[in-house]
């Protein structure tokens with residue numbers, strides 16, 4: 001019998017509402033949910049064609065063990081027992097820090113997994129948590145901690161009331177936006193223009209979202225100079241909220257001094273943004289009744305991600321736009337996650353790695369993963385769990401060094417829906433449910449920190465029954481702790497309770513024990529919204545919560561710094577800035593005519609994993625995009641193959657010429673390169689090229705304040721390929 005169910009998509013942070021027809025536990029159709037309280041009938045093709053992933057014949061539905069080159073099916077009991085035994089042996093030899101964990105982007109959508117993952121590793125005594133957070137956003141968490149007192153105290157633009165917005169290094173219409181909830185982004189940005197405001201997208205590529213406003217080219221990885229000059233010009237012109245600064249912020253004078261040398265003319269030498277344009281932007285920003293600057297992945301992945309986000313947040317704060325309607329707001333979620341994480345030393349920045357690199361918000365830099373395995377300091381990393389990730393394609397992998405490292409591990413466990421490239425190297429693959437098979441509320445930052453201009457809550461029951469052989473991630477972590485004899489949550493009673501719950505969950509008594517649904521129910525009720533039963537029966541499209549009117553952060557106990565004020569000039573940033581910025585400027589001037597490589601997200605592809613969806617991906621390869629000027633200079637045209645070479649590797653890839661690209665910049669859609677994917681039958685047919693073979697790893701290629709990998713703005717040489725073959 002066909003039944004229509006309501007849920008929300010968890011492929012990206014837009015979490016659009018979906019209407020799903022289900023028949024015999026299979027998806028018959030997926031449509032955008034017109035009644036969802038925020039997405040209101042918007043969903044993209046990745047969401048509406050999710051059935052192609054969900055029902056892929058390649059899905060792993062039972063634990064697999066590698067025996068030689070082959071994978072054999074084993075029971076959960078055997079898998080957990082053998083993995084725990086191996087872990088015990090390695091820990092006995094090297095200590096608990098020999099075990100690490102790597103969480104990918106899809107793990108971010110899973111609200112329960114981190115709670116139990118954290119409990120397992122804390123009981124184990126290992127802080128070796130890596131993840132794709134150091135490919136996308138660790139710099140932001142670092143800055144939040146230093147300026148506002150907690151990595152999760154994260155401001156978001158009040159898009160629906162702003163009258164000026166500047167967006168650097170993000171493409172929300174394609175990406176669905178990050179770290180705040182913004183479905184229907186193009187429409188909402190267009191509204192700003194209709195209200196008489198301005199929206200400016202600062203980007204080396206004329207992006208899809210730019211049609212909602214204006215576009216301004218900037219040379220990759222030079223935003224730090226642009227933002228310095230913007231801030232300095234703003235201060236010089238007196239567009240500063242003196243009373244707010246005096247009342248609620250510290251170190252304004254230091255900030256003022258730090259950027260004092262940056263004039264619009266000076267930044268123009270390397271950014272490509274004319275001085276007059278910058279002045280006009282500063283003027284309009286100051287005039288607007290509500291203005292917000294936002295930056296994301298493209299800038300985060302540069303060499304100055306932390307300094308850029310610091311300057312950007314300072315512009316928002318000093319101009320008086322932080323914590324006001326139409327500016328940037330600090331949301332309130334079901335509970336105060338930002339305050340709670342300050343009590344967990346693992347979540348606060350530490351520098352206890354031997355190489356001095358920081359652990360930010362609980363994550364060590366993924367760019368040193370290969371080093372930690374191949375060259376390990378006191379404790380070599382010999383065992384790694386990879387949850388919802390495909391680091392071989394997603395992370396910097398200079399000339400395949402990460403492949404070499406992962407294949408040297410004594411124990412590699414992939415927790416995934418599929419046998420991806422990392423799974424091919426794994427000793428065990430543990431199959432997990434898809435988001436359609438989990439009960440859930442939206443991403444932690446939305447639900448627990450209120451990062452959304454439209455406060456709302458939604459809960460979705462599973463739309464489908466998972467295959468009988470798959471197990472939830474939270475269950476795997478609890479069962480492993482059980483096998484290893486660890487006490488979870490530092491509390492014998494709580495530990496006993498969750499272990500018993502896990503033991504029973506997939507037994508015939510499973511329906512009687514409180515599971516994820518119960519945990520979510522408790523969280524929601526404590527947070528003052530209806531529980532799961534009422535939400536699923538009465539509010540399947542979500543409920544709107546009271547709007548955030550601002551003026552509820554500055555000067556309150558929600559500022560979690562020791563002095564209770566916003567720190568405009570954390571000492572380490574000022575020092576780093578003083579040490580690096582002039583040298584980087586000189587370097588940029590020297591390199592002004594060199595080519596730089598950036599990434600490009602595509603509508604139909606979610607990182608590495610939608611490439612196996614037949615109904616989504618029909619392109620046979622990825623391309624390198626370049627401007628007509630560059631194509632003429634290099635002497636290539638559409639479909640010609642070029643070699644792209646960096647200090648770290650060389651790839652061959654066909655060309656697409658487009659005036660979307662800023663001259664001297666090329667873009668290559670990342671997360672392709674599936675040629676060796678034995679477990680991904682569709683992706684293997686159109687492998688494309690892995691652009692991360694060109695990215696560097698190790699200490700010198702990591703942003704030292706936050707541990708972010710340098711994945712955008714990489715210097716490259718581009719030349720016609722020697723062989724006359726267009727595709728790799």
Ligand SMILES: Nc1nc2c(c(=O)[nH]1)N[C@H]1C(S)=C(S)[C@@H](COP(=O)(O)OP(=O)(O)OC[C@H]3O[C@@H](n4cnc5c(=O)[nH]c(N)nc54)[C@H](O)[C@@H]3O)O[C@H]1N2
Nearest residue numbers: 105136169170171175220221296297298601602605606607
């Ligand atoms: N369709 C699709 N959606 C996705 C994903 C996907 O793979 N496909 N991935 C998801 C994930 S994991 C994330 S983290 C988010 C990311 O979402 P976003 O933060 O929006 O990231 P991108 O879409 O990569 O956009 C980054 C932009 O930065 C620009 N850029 C590159 N270098 C620079 C620079 O130095 N300066 C400036 N100013 N701009 C620069 C690029 O041209 C690009 O347009 O998207 C999520 N959503």
Ligand SMILES: Nc1nc2c(c(=O)[nH]1)N[C@H]1C(S)=C(S)[C@@H](COP(=O)(O)OP(=O)(O)OC[C@H]3O[C@@H](n4cnc5c(=O)[nH]c(N)nc54)[C@H](O)[C@@H]3O)O[C@H]1N2
Nearest residue numbers: 104105106132136388389390394415432599607608609670
């Ligand atoms: N050059 C360059 N490189 C980049 C980027 C860039 O902009 N430029 N972006 C970076 C960013 S922001 C990110 S986040 C990474 C993305 O890197 P990853 O997070 O590694 O990539 P994904 O393809 O999203 O996820 C990988 C795996 O998660 C599995 N999966 C999906 N859902 C679930 C689930 O619910 N549970 C489990 N257990 N597994 C699941 C999929 O099957 C897939 O095999 O790439 C990074 N790499």
Ligand code: SF4
Nearest residue numbers: 009012015016044047
């Ligand atoms: S925009 Fe993101 S959340 Fe919305 S349907 Fe597409 S992938 Fe899903």
Ligand SMILES: [Mo]
Nearest residue numbers: 105132135136
């Ligand atoms: Mo990401």
